[in-house]
Amino acid sequence: MNVLEEIKEIISEVLDIEKGEIAEESYLIRELDAESVDFLEMALSFSEVFGFEVQDDFIFLRNFQEYMAEAEENGLNINSLLCKKYEFLSSYRVDEMLSDIKSGNIIKIKDLVSYINFYKK
Amino acid sequence: MKRRVVITGTGYFSAIGNNISDVIDNIKNDNINESSISLERDVKVRVVDAFNVKDFTGRDKKVKYLNRGAQFGVAAALKAFVNSGIDKNIEKAGLITSFGPNLDIGGEINSVSNGTISKKDLNALWLLRFLPNTATSVIASRTGFHGENSTVSTACASSLNAIGEAFRKIKDGYLDVALTGGGDSRVSYGGLLAYEMAGALSKSNIHRPFDHERDGFISGEGGAFLMLEELSHAQKRSANIFAEVKGFSLSLDNTSLTAPDPTGIYAERSMRNALSEANITPSSVDLISSHGTGTNLNDDVEADLIKRVYGEQSKAISIKSWSGHLSTACGALETSLSIDFMRSSFIPKIRGLKNPISDINFNLKNTDESIETVALQNFGFGGQNCALIIKKWNE
Numbered sequence: 317m318n319v320l321e322e323i324k325e326i327i328s329e330v331l332d333i334e335k336g337e338i339a340e341e342s343y344l345i346r347e348l349d350a351e352s353v354d355f356l357e358m359a360l361s362f363s364e365v366f367g368f369e370v371q372d373d374f375i376f377l378r379n380f381q382e383y384m385a386e387a388e389e390n391g392l393n394i395n396s397l398l399c400k401k402y403e404f405l406s407s408y409r410v411d412e413m414l415s416d417i418k419s420g421n422i423i424k425i426k427d428l429v430s431y432i433n434f435y436k437k
Numbered sequence: 438m439k440r441r442v443v444i445t446g447t448g449y450f451s452a453i454g455n456n457i458s459d460v461i462d463n464i465k466n467d468n469i470n471e472s473s474i475s476l477e478r479d480v481k482v483r484v485v486d487a488f489n490v491k492d493f494t495g496r497d498k499k500v501k502y503l504n505r506g507a508q509f510g511v512a513a514a515l516k517a518f519v520n521s522g523i524d525k526n527i528e529k530a531g532l533i534t535s536f537g538p539n540l541d542i543g544g545e546i547n548s549v550s551n552g553t554i555s556k557k558d559l560n561a562l563w564l565l566r567f568l569p570n571t572a573t574s575v576i577a578s579r580t581g582f583h584g585e586n587s588t589v590s591t592a593c594a595s596s597l598n599a600i601g602e603a604f605r606k607i608k609d610g611y612l613d614v615a616l617t618g619g620g621d622s623r624v625s626y627g628g629l630l631a632y633e634m635a636g637a638l639s640k641s642n643i644h645r646p647f648d649h650e651r652d653g654f655i656s657g658e659g660g661a662f663l664m665l666e667e668l669s670h671a672q673k674r675s676a677n678i679f680a681e682v683k684g685f686s687l688s689l690d691n692t693s694l695t696a697p698d699p700t701g702i703y704a705e706r707s708m709r710n711a712l713s714e715a716n717i718t719p720s721s722v723d724l725i726s727s728h729g730t731g732t733n734l735n736d737d738v739e740a741d742l743i744k745r746v747y748g749e750q751s752k753a754i755s756i757k758s759w760s761g762h763l764s765t766a767c768g769a770l771e772t773s774l775s776i777d778f779m780r781s782s783f784i785p786k787i788r789g790l791k792n793p794i795s796d797i798n799f800n801l802k803n804t805d806e807s808i809e810t811v812a813l814q815n816f817g818f819g820g821q822n823c824a825l826i827i828k829k830w831n832e
Contacts, residue, residue: 360560
Protein backbone atom coordinates (compact mmCIF):
# COMPACT_ATOMS: atom_id res chain seq x y z
CA MET A 317 0.00 0.00 0.00
CA ASN A 318 1.31 3.49 -0.77
CA VAL A 319 1.47 6.26 1.83
CA LEU A 320 -1.84 7.85 0.81
CA GLU A 321 -3.68 4.54 1.05
CA GLU A 322 -2.11 3.74 4.43
CA ILE A 323 -3.14 7.16 5.72
CA LYS A 324 -6.69 6.76 4.46
CA GLU A 325 -6.87 3.37 6.14
CA ILE A 326 -5.75 4.78 9.50
CA ILE A 327 -8.02 7.80 9.31
CA SER A 328 -11.04 5.72 8.37
CA GLU A 329 -10.39 3.58 11.41
CA VAL A 330 -9.80 6.45 13.86
CA LEU A 331 -12.79 8.50 12.68
CA ASP A 332 -14.94 5.43 11.97
CA ILE A 333 -15.83 6.61 8.46
CA GLU A 334 -15.71 4.92 5.05
CA LYS A 335 -12.35 5.02 3.30
CA GLY A 336 -14.19 6.24 0.22
CA GLU A 337 -15.12 9.45 2.05
CA ILE A 338 -11.44 10.39 2.31
CA ALA A 339 -9.59 11.98 -0.63
CA GLU A 340 -6.21 13.65 -1.05
CA GLU A 341 -7.97 17.02 -1.16
CA SER A 342 -10.25 16.39 1.86
CA TYR A 343 -9.88 18.83 4.73
CA LEU A 344 -9.12 16.85 7.88
CA ILE A 345 -11.01 19.10 10.29
CA ARG A 346 -13.31 21.15 8.11
CA GLU A 347 -14.73 18.19 6.21
CA LEU A 348 -13.87 15.03 8.12
CA ASP A 349 -14.61 16.51 11.57
CA ALA A 350 -11.37 15.34 13.18
CA GLU A 351 -10.60 16.84 16.59
CA SER A 352 -7.59 16.93 18.85
CA VAL A 353 -8.22 13.53 20.50
CA ASP A 354 -8.24 12.00 17.03
CA PHE A 355 -4.85 13.56 16.26
CA LEU A 356 -3.36 11.62 19.17
CA GLU A 357 -4.69 8.35 17.80
CA MET A 358 -3.60 9.18 14.25
CA ALA A 359 -0.07 10.17 15.28
CA LEU A 360 0.28 6.95 17.26
CA SER A 361 -0.87 4.82 14.32
CA PHE A 362 1.26 6.75 11.79
CA SER A 363 4.32 6.20 14.00
CA GLU A 364 3.57 2.49 14.22
CA VAL A 365 2.85 1.97 10.54
CA PHE A 366 5.57 4.19 9.07
CA GLY A 367 8.24 3.24 11.57
CA PHE A 368 9.30 6.64 12.94
CA GLU A 369 8.01 8.92 15.63
CA VAL A 370 5.47 11.27 14.11
CA GLN A 371 5.35 14.62 15.93
CA ASP A 372 1.68 15.51 16.19
CA ASP A 373 2.43 19.22 16.70
CA PHE A 374 4.12 19.31 13.31
CA ILE A 375 2.12 16.96 11.18
CA PHE A 376 -1.13 18.63 12.25
CA LEU A 377 0.35 22.15 11.97
CA ARG A 378 -0.76 22.99 15.49
CA ASN A 379 1.35 26.17 15.66
CA PHE A 380 0.63 27.47 12.16
CA GLN A 381 -1.17 30.60 13.34
CA GLU A 382 1.43 31.37 16.01
CA TYR A 383 4.15 31.24 13.37
CA MET A 384 2.14 33.60 11.20
CA ALA A 385 1.89 36.03 14.12
CA GLU A 386 5.60 35.61 14.87
CA ALA A 387 6.53 36.52 11.29
CA GLU A 388 4.27 39.54 11.40
CA GLU A 389 5.64 40.77 14.73
CA ASN A 390 9.22 40.46 13.56
CA GLY A 391 8.60 41.84 10.07
CA LEU A 392 9.58 38.55 8.42
CA ASN A 393 8.21 37.02 5.26
CA ILE A 394 5.37 34.77 6.39
CA ASN A 395 5.79 32.22 3.62
CA SER A 396 9.51 31.73 4.16
CA LEU A 397 9.16 31.42 7.94
CA LEU A 398 6.40 28.81 7.55
CA CYS A 399 8.46 26.92 4.94
CA LYS A 400 11.38 26.87 7.36
CA LYS A 401 9.21 25.60 10.21
CA TYR A 402 7.36 23.07 8.05
CA GLU A 403 10.08 21.76 5.77
CA PHE A 404 7.75 19.15 4.33
CA LEU A 405 5.45 21.77 2.77
CA SER A 406 6.24 23.41 -0.56
CA SER A 407 6.23 27.18 -0.84
CA TYR A 408 3.35 26.86 -3.31
CA ARG A 409 1.29 24.84 -0.81
CA VAL A 410 2.02 27.34 1.98
CA ASP A 411 0.74 30.17 -0.24
CA GLU A 412 -2.38 28.14 -0.93
CA MET A 413 -2.90 27.67 2.80
CA LEU A 414 -2.40 31.36 3.56
CA SER A 415 -5.04 32.36 1.07
CA ASP A 416 -7.42 29.74 2.48
CA ILE A 417 -6.94 30.20 6.20
CA LYS A 418 -9.80 32.67 6.62
CA SER A 419 -12.28 29.95 5.67
CA GLY A 420 -11.18 27.60 8.45
CA ASN A 421 -8.59 24.99 9.25
CA ILE A 422 -6.31 24.33 6.28
CA ILE A 423 -4.90 20.82 6.77
CA LYS A 424 -5.69 18.44 3.95
CA ILE A 425 -4.94 14.74 3.69
CA LYS A 426 -2.24 15.52 1.09
CA ASP A 427 -0.31 17.49 3.74
CA LEU A 428 -0.11 14.42 5.94
CA VAL A 429 1.19 12.50 2.93
CA SER A 430 3.86 15.19 2.39
CA TYR A 431 4.95 14.94 6.02
CA ILE A 432 5.23 11.15 5.95
CA ASN A 433 7.08 11.12 2.61
CA PHE A 434 9.49 13.81 3.80
CA TYR A 435 10.51 12.14 7.06
CA LYS A 436 10.07 8.48 6.20
CA LYS A 437 13.39 6.67 6.02
CA MET B 438 -47.50 20.22 44.91
CA LYS B 439 -45.27 17.15 45.24
CA ARG B 440 -43.59 16.14 42.02
CA ARG B 441 -44.22 12.54 40.98
CA VAL B 442 -41.75 10.50 38.97
CA VAL B 443 -42.74 7.99 36.31
CA ILE B 444 -40.94 5.59 34.01
CA THR B 445 -41.57 6.18 30.33
CA GLY B 446 -38.95 4.06 28.60
CA THR B 447 -36.72 1.03 29.10
CA GLY B 448 -34.04 -0.79 27.14
CA TYR B 449 -32.01 -3.81 28.17
CA PHE B 450 -29.68 -6.64 27.18
CA SER B 451 -29.27 -9.91 29.05
CA ALA B 452 -28.50 -13.60 28.62
CA ILE B 453 -32.24 -14.32 28.76
CA GLY B 454 -33.18 -11.87 26.05
CA ASN B 455 -33.38 -8.23 25.09
CA ASN B 456 -37.16 -7.78 25.06
CA ILE B 457 -40.00 -9.08 27.23
CA SER B 458 -41.47 -11.62 24.82
CA ASP B 459 -38.07 -13.31 24.39
CA VAL B 460 -37.42 -13.13 28.14
CA ILE B 461 -40.72 -14.78 29.06
CA ASP B 462 -40.32 -17.43 26.33
CA ASN B 463 -36.80 -18.17 27.46
CA ILE B 464 -37.87 -18.44 31.10
CA LYS B 465 -40.78 -20.74 30.23
CA ASN B 466 -38.51 -22.92 28.08
CA ASP B 467 -35.60 -22.71 30.52
CA ASN B 468 -33.42 -21.37 27.73
CA ILE B 469 -30.40 -19.37 28.89
CA ASN B 470 -27.44 -18.35 26.79
CA GLU B 471 -24.71 -20.02 28.84
CA SER B 472 -21.11 -20.76 27.93
CA SER B 473 -17.92 -21.32 29.89
CA ILE B 474 -14.52 -19.75 30.37
CA SER B 475 -11.55 -21.74 31.56
CA LEU B 476 -9.73 -20.57 34.69
CA GLU B 477 -8.18 -23.41 36.69
CA ARG B 478 -11.61 -24.95 36.22
CA ASP B 479 -14.34 -24.30 33.69
CA VAL B 480 -16.50 -21.46 34.93
CA LYS B 481 -20.02 -21.13 33.54
CA VAL B 482 -21.05 -17.64 32.41
CA ARG B 483 -24.25 -16.16 31.00
CA VAL B 484 -23.64 -14.03 27.97
CA VAL B 485 -25.57 -11.75 25.65
CA ASP B 486 -26.02 -13.41 22.28
CA ALA B 487 -24.68 -11.78 19.08
CA PHE B 488 -24.26 -8.29 20.53
CA ASN B 489 -22.72 -5.59 18.36
CA VAL B 490 -22.87 -2.10 19.85
CA LYS B 491 -22.69 -0.54 16.37
CA ASP B 492 -26.10 -2.02 15.56
CA PHE B 493 -27.32 0.62 18.03
CA THR B 494 -24.87 3.48 17.66
CA GLY B 495 -24.14 3.23 13.95
CA ARG B 496 -20.66 4.42 13.01
CA ASP B 497 -19.26 6.44 15.89
CA LYS B 498 -15.57 7.07 16.53
CA LYS B 499 -16.18 7.22 20.27
CA VAL B 500 -17.26 3.60 20.48
CA LYS B 501 -13.64 2.39 20.43
CA TYR B 502 -13.24 3.86 23.91
CA LEU B 503 -16.03 1.72 25.39
CA ASN B 504 -15.25 -1.52 27.20
CA ARG B 505 -17.78 -4.33 26.81
CA GLY B 506 -19.80 -3.37 29.88
CA ALA B 507 -19.88 0.27 28.77
CA GLN B 508 -21.07 -0.85 25.33
CA PHE B 509 -24.06 -2.61 26.88
CA GLY B 510 -24.82 0.55 28.84
CA VAL B 511 -24.64 2.83 25.82
CA ALA B 512 -26.74 0.50 23.66
CA ALA B 513 -29.34 0.11 26.45
CA ALA B 514 -29.46 3.88 26.99
CA LEU B 515 -30.08 4.49 23.29
CA LYS B 516 -32.82 1.84 23.28
CA ALA B 517 -34.52 3.41 26.32
CA PHE B 518 -34.15 6.87 24.79
CA VAL B 519 -35.89 5.77 21.58
CA ASN B 520 -38.46 3.76 23.54
CA SER B 521 -39.44 6.84 25.56
CA GLY B 522 -39.94 9.05 22.51
CA ILE B 523 -38.25 11.94 24.36
CA ASP B 524 -36.91 14.81 22.25
CA LYS B 525 -33.33 15.90 22.29
CA ASN B 526 -32.49 19.26 23.83
CA ILE B 527 -34.86 19.25 26.81
CA GLU B 528 -33.52 21.86 29.18
CA LYS B 529 -33.59 19.88 32.43
CA ALA B 530 -32.61 16.47 31.09
CA GLY B 531 -29.87 14.64 32.93
CA LEU B 532 -27.92 11.40 33.04
CA ILE B 533 -27.51 9.45 36.24
CA THR B 534 -25.57 6.36 35.28
CA SER B 535 -23.63 3.63 37.00
CA PHE B 536 -20.56 1.87 35.72
CA GLY B 537 -18.00 -0.25 37.46
CA PRO B 538 -14.31 -0.92 37.00
CA ASN B 539 -13.16 -2.65 33.84
CA LEU B 540 -11.61 -5.90 35.09
CA ASP B 541 -10.79 -7.29 31.65
CA ILE B 542 -7.10 -6.55 32.23
CA GLY B 543 -5.86 -9.38 30.00
CA GLY B 544 -8.19 -8.48 27.16
CA GLU B 545 -7.33 -4.79 27.28
CA ILE B 546 -3.56 -4.95 27.64
CA ASN B 547 -1.39 -7.11 25.46
CA SER B 548 1.18 -7.94 28.12
CA VAL B 549 2.47 -6.71 31.45
CA SER B 550 5.87 -7.80 32.71
CA ASN B 551 7.93 -6.46 35.58
CA GLY B 552 5.55 -3.53 35.84
CA THR B 553 6.00 -2.55 32.19
CA ILE B 554 2.93 -2.41 29.99
CA SER B 555 3.26 -3.31 26.33
CA LYS B 556 1.92 -0.51 24.13
CA LYS B 557 1.01 -2.93 21.37
CA ASP B 558 -2.57 -2.43 20.17
CA LEU B 559 -3.29 0.26 22.78
CA ASN B 560 -5.15 3.38 21.70
CA ALA B 561 -3.52 6.68 22.60
CA LEU B 562 -6.50 7.21 24.90
CA TRP B 563 -6.74 3.64 26.21
CA LEU B 564 -7.35 5.04 29.67
CA LEU B 565 -10.89 5.93 28.54
CA ARG B 566 -11.70 2.21 28.42
CA PHE B 567 -10.97 2.11 32.16
CA LEU B 568 -12.74 5.29 33.26
CA PRO B 569 -16.28 4.53 34.48
CA ASN B 570 -17.71 7.83 33.17
CA THR B 571 -16.69 7.40 29.52
CA ALA B 572 -20.01 5.74 28.68
CA THR B 573 -21.87 8.62 30.31
CA SER B 574 -20.15 11.08 27.96
CA VAL B 575 -20.93 8.96 24.94
CA ILE B 576 -24.61 8.72 25.97
CA ALA B 577 -24.68 12.49 26.47
CA SER B 578 -23.28 13.11 23.01
CA ARG B 579 -25.96 10.88 21.50
CA THR B 580 -28.98 12.17 23.46
CA GLY B 581 -28.13 15.85 23.67
CA PHE B 582 -28.73 15.86 27.44
CA HIS B 583 -26.90 18.69 29.21
CA GLY B 584 -28.38 18.67 32.72
CA GLU B 585 -27.27 17.34 36.08
CA ASN B 586 -25.35 14.10 35.90
CA SER B 587 -23.19 11.64 37.74
CA THR B 588 -21.73 8.19 37.39
CA VAL B 589 -22.57 6.26 40.54
CA SER B 590 -20.29 3.51 41.81
CA THR B 591 -21.54 1.53 44.81
CA ALA B 592 -20.59 -1.98 43.70
CA CYS B 593 -23.59 -4.25 43.09
CA ALA B 594 -25.95 -1.57 44.42
CA SER B 595 -24.76 0.88 41.73
CA SER B 596 -27.49 0.91 39.15
CA LEU B 597 -30.41 0.65 41.60
CA ASN B 598 -28.67 3.48 43.44
CA ALA B 599 -28.46 5.48 40.18
CA ILE B 600 -32.18 5.02 39.52
CA GLY B 601 -32.91 6.26 43.04
CA GLU B 602 -30.70 9.31 42.60
CA ALA B 603 -32.40 10.09 39.29
CA PHE B 604 -35.78 9.74 41.06
CA ARG B 605 -34.69 12.28 43.70
CA LYS B 606 -33.25 14.73 41.15
CA ILE B 607 -36.62 14.80 39.42
CA LYS B 608 -38.70 14.77 42.59
CA ASP B 609 -36.69 17.67 43.99
CA GLY B 610 -36.94 19.67 40.77
CA TYR B 611 -33.34 19.56 39.58
CA LEU B 612 -34.35 17.60 36.50
CA ASP B 613 -37.55 16.98 34.52
CA VAL B 614 -36.16 13.98 32.69
CA ALA B 615 -33.35 11.55 33.54
CA LEU B 616 -31.90 8.65 31.66
CA THR B 617 -30.58 6.22 34.25
CA GLY B 618 -29.08 2.74 34.42
CA GLY B 619 -25.83 0.96 33.65
CA GLY B 620 -23.97 -1.77 31.85
CA ASP B 621 -21.40 -4.29 32.97
CA SER B 622 -19.54 -7.41 31.94
CA ARG B 623 -17.26 -9.42 34.16
CA VAL B 624 -17.31 -12.19 31.62
CA SER B 625 -13.58 -12.07 31.00
CA TYR B 626 -10.58 -13.82 32.47
CA GLY B 627 -9.84 -10.86 34.74
CA GLY B 628 -13.41 -10.38 35.89
CA LEU B 629 -13.95 -14.05 36.64
CA LEU B 630 -10.58 -14.50 38.33
CA ALA B 631 -11.47 -11.62 40.64
CA TYR B 632 -14.79 -13.20 41.66
CA GLU B 633 -13.27 -16.69 41.81
CA MET B 634 -10.53 -15.59 44.21
CA ALA B 635 -13.12 -13.75 46.29
CA GLY B 636 -14.98 -17.06 46.58
CA ALA B 637 -18.17 -15.66 45.09
CA LEU B 638 -18.62 -17.92 42.04
CA SER B 639 -20.57 -21.17 42.25
CA LYS B 640 -18.11 -24.08 42.32
CA SER B 641 -20.86 -26.41 41.12
CA ASN B 642 -21.69 -23.96 38.29
CA ILE B 643 -25.30 -23.97 39.49
CA HIS B 644 -26.88 -20.73 40.59
CA ARG B 645 -29.56 -21.56 43.17
CA PRO B 646 -30.39 -18.57 45.35
CA PHE B 647 -31.88 -19.27 48.80
CA ASP B 648 -31.24 -23.02 48.47
CA HIS B 649 -29.51 -25.09 51.17
CA GLU B 650 -27.09 -26.35 48.49
CA ARG B 651 -26.21 -22.90 47.13
CA ASP B 652 -22.52 -22.13 46.67
CA GLY B 653 -22.29 -18.78 44.87
CA PHE B 654 -23.44 -17.13 41.67
CA ILE B 655 -22.88 -17.37 37.94
CA SER B 656 -21.52 -14.25 36.33
CA GLY B 657 -23.66 -12.58 33.72
CA GLU B 658 -23.36 -9.51 31.54
CA GLY B 659 -25.61 -6.92 30.00
CA GLY B 660 -27.08 -3.53 30.61
CA ALA B 661 -30.32 -1.69 31.24
CA PHE B 662 -31.50 1.91 31.15
CA LEU B 663 -34.76 3.57 32.09
CA MET B 664 -36.22 6.94 31.23
CA LEU B 665 -37.52 8.66 34.36
CA GLU B 666 -39.74 11.67 33.93
CA GLU B 667 -41.73 14.09 36.01
CA LEU B 668 -45.41 13.09 35.74
CA SER B 669 -46.85 16.28 34.22
CA HIS B 670 -43.93 16.47 31.77
CA ALA B 671 -44.78 12.94 30.61
CA GLN B 672 -48.51 13.65 30.45
CA LYS B 673 -48.02 16.84 28.47
CA ARG B 674 -46.30 14.95 25.69
CA SER B 675 -48.77 12.01 25.97
CA ALA B 676 -45.96 9.64 26.83
CA ASN B 677 -46.53 5.96 27.39
CA ILE B 678 -46.23 5.60 31.18
CA PHE B 679 -45.17 2.17 32.46
CA ALA B 680 -44.71 2.63 36.19
CA GLU B 681 -44.12 5.11 38.98
CA VAL B 682 -41.10 5.28 41.26
CA LYS B 683 -42.52 5.56 44.76
CA GLY B 684 -39.65 5.27 47.20
CA PHE B 685 -35.91 4.89 47.52
CA SER B 686 -33.36 4.61 50.26
CA LEU B 687 -29.70 3.87 50.87
CA SER B 688 -27.71 2.80 53.86
CA LEU B 689 -24.22 1.69 54.87
CA ASP B 690 -23.20 -1.26 57.03
CA ASN B 691 -19.77 0.02 58.08
CA THR B 692 -18.55 -3.52 58.70
CA SER B 693 -16.83 -5.76 56.14
CA LEU B 694 -15.40 -4.76 52.76
CA THR B 695 -17.22 -7.68 51.17
CA ALA B 696 -19.65 -9.44 53.52
CA PRO B 697 -23.00 -7.97 54.53
CA ASP B 698 -23.56 -7.07 58.16
CA PRO B 699 -24.82 -10.37 59.64
CA THR B 700 -27.66 -8.68 61.52
CA GLY B 701 -28.84 -6.84 58.40
CA ILE B 702 -30.08 -3.95 60.51
CA TYR B 703 -28.84 -1.26 58.15
CA ALA B 704 -30.14 -3.04 55.06
CA GLU B 705 -33.46 -3.31 56.90
CA ARG B 706 -33.36 0.41 57.52
CA SER B 707 -32.99 1.12 53.78
CA MET B 708 -35.92 -1.19 52.97
CA ARG B 709 -38.15 0.38 55.62
CA ASN B 710 -37.20 3.92 54.61
CA ALA B 711 -38.05 3.20 50.98
CA LEU B 712 -41.45 1.88 52.09
CA SER B 713 -42.07 4.92 54.19
CA GLU B 714 -41.15 7.30 51.36
CA ALA B 715 -43.57 5.32 49.17
CA ASN B 716 -46.10 5.77 51.95
CA ILE B 717 -47.20 2.14 51.82
CA THR B 718 -47.25 -0.75 54.26
CA PRO B 719 -45.11 -3.86 53.67
CA SER B 720 -48.27 -5.87 52.99
CA SER B 721 -49.10 -3.79 49.93
CA VAL B 722 -45.91 -4.96 48.22
CA ASP B 723 -46.87 -7.80 45.85
CA LEU B 724 -43.42 -8.91 44.88
CA ILE B 725 -39.89 -8.60 46.21
CA SER B 726 -37.15 -8.63 43.62
CA SER B 727 -34.38 -9.86 45.90
CA HIS B 728 -30.65 -9.33 45.52
CA GLY B 729 -30.56 -13.15 45.52
CA THR B 730 -26.93 -13.75 44.68
CA GLY B 731 -26.83 -17.34 45.88
CA THR B 732 -23.81 -16.73 48.09
CA ASN B 733 -23.98 -18.22 51.57
CA LEU B 734 -23.72 -14.92 53.37
CA ASN B 735 -26.05 -12.81 51.25
CA ASP B 736 -28.92 -15.26 51.15
CA ASP B 737 -28.91 -15.99 54.88
CA VAL B 738 -29.04 -12.33 55.77
CA GLU B 739 -31.47 -11.47 52.98
CA ALA B 740 -33.97 -14.26 53.71
CA ASP B 741 -34.11 -13.06 57.31
CA LEU B 742 -34.53 -9.49 56.19
CA ILE B 743 -37.41 -10.29 53.86
CA LYS B 744 -39.15 -12.19 56.64
CA ARG B 745 -38.63 -9.39 59.15
CA VAL B 746 -39.78 -6.59 56.87
CA TYR B 747 -42.41 -8.29 54.71
CA GLY B 748 -43.41 -11.42 56.62
CA GLU B 749 -43.70 -15.03 55.46
CA GLN B 750 -46.46 -14.48 52.93
CA SER B 751 -44.45 -12.06 50.79
CA LYS B 752 -43.52 -13.37 47.37
CA ALA B 753 -39.84 -13.19 46.40
CA ILE B 754 -37.96 -13.76 43.15
CA SER B 755 -34.32 -13.63 42.09
CA ILE B 756 -33.85 -12.32 38.57
CA LYS B 757 -30.15 -13.16 38.88
CA SER B 758 -31.07 -16.84 38.96
CA TRP B 759 -31.91 -16.31 35.26
CA SER B 760 -29.68 -13.51 34.01
CA GLY B 761 -26.60 -14.33 36.06
CA HIS B 762 -25.08 -11.58 38.19
CA LEU B 763 -24.63 -8.38 36.16
CA SER B 764 -22.56 -6.75 38.93
CA THR B 765 -23.08 -2.97 38.86
CA ALA B 766 -25.81 -3.31 36.22
CA CYS B 767 -27.99 -5.82 38.08
CA GLY B 768 -30.38 -3.29 39.66
CA ALA B 769 -31.25 -1.58 36.40
CA LEU B 770 -31.94 -4.90 34.69
CA GLU B 771 -34.00 -6.11 37.64
CA THR B 772 -36.03 -2.89 37.66
CA SER B 773 -36.62 -2.96 33.90
CA LEU B 774 -37.66 -6.62 33.97
CA SER B 775 -39.87 -6.07 37.02
CA ILE B 776 -41.73 -3.37 35.07
CA ASP B 777 -42.14 -5.72 32.12
CA PHE B 778 -43.25 -8.57 34.40
CA MET B 779 -45.87 -6.26 35.96
CA ARG B 780 -47.08 -5.25 32.51
CA SER B 781 -47.23 -8.90 31.41
CA SER B 782 -48.72 -10.21 34.67
CA PHE B 783 -45.96 -12.80 34.88
CA ILE B 784 -43.79 -13.86 37.80
CA PRO B 785 -40.74 -16.04 37.10
CA LYS B 786 -39.76 -18.80 39.47
CA ILE B 787 -36.42 -18.73 41.24
CA ARG B 788 -34.39 -20.96 38.97
CA GLY B 789 -32.52 -23.79 40.70
CA LEU B 790 -34.25 -23.38 44.06
CA LYS B 791 -35.30 -26.80 45.45
CA ASN B 792 -34.70 -26.74 49.21
CA PRO B 793 -35.42 -23.23 50.47
CA ILE B 794 -33.53 -22.01 53.51
CA SER B 795 -36.56 -20.12 54.76
CA ASP B 796 -40.32 -20.50 54.83
CA ILE B 797 -40.92 -17.21 53.07
CA ASN B 798 -42.93 -17.37 49.88
CA PHE B 799 -40.19 -17.89 47.31
CA ASN B 800 -41.74 -18.20 43.87
CA LEU B 801 -41.07 -21.83 42.88
CA LYS B 802 -43.20 -21.98 39.74
CA ASN B 803 -43.59 -19.57 36.83
CA THR B 804 -46.97 -17.98 37.39
CA ASP B 805 -49.35 -15.72 35.52
CA GLU B 806 -50.39 -13.28 38.17
CA SER B 807 -51.22 -9.63 38.39
CA ILE B 808 -48.71 -7.51 40.31
CA GLU B 809 -49.08 -3.84 41.22
CA THR B 810 -46.13 -3.03 43.45
CA VAL B 811 -42.57 -4.34 43.44
CA ALA B 812 -39.84 -3.75 46.00
CA LEU B 813 -36.31 -4.12 44.69
CA GLN B 814 -33.16 -4.43 46.73
CA ASN B 815 -29.44 -4.72 46.02
CA PHE B 816 -26.57 -5.02 48.45
CA GLY B 817 -23.07 -4.17 47.28
CA PHE B 818 -19.59 -5.09 48.39
CA GLY B 819 -18.57 -2.60 51.03
CA GLY B 820 -21.92 -2.80 52.83
CA GLN B 821 -23.84 -0.52 50.48
CA ASN B 822 -27.56 -1.22 50.71
CA CYS B 823 -30.18 0.08 48.34
CA ALA B 824 -33.95 -0.31 48.10
CA LEU B 825 -36.44 0.97 45.52
CA ILE B 826 -40.22 0.71 45.30
CA ILE B 827 -42.04 0.87 41.98
CA LYS B 828 -45.74 0.69 41.18
CA LYS B 829 -47.45 -0.24 37.95
CA TRP B 830 -49.11 2.74 36.24
CA ASN B 831 -52.90 2.41 36.23
CA GLU B 832 -54.08 6.02 36.36
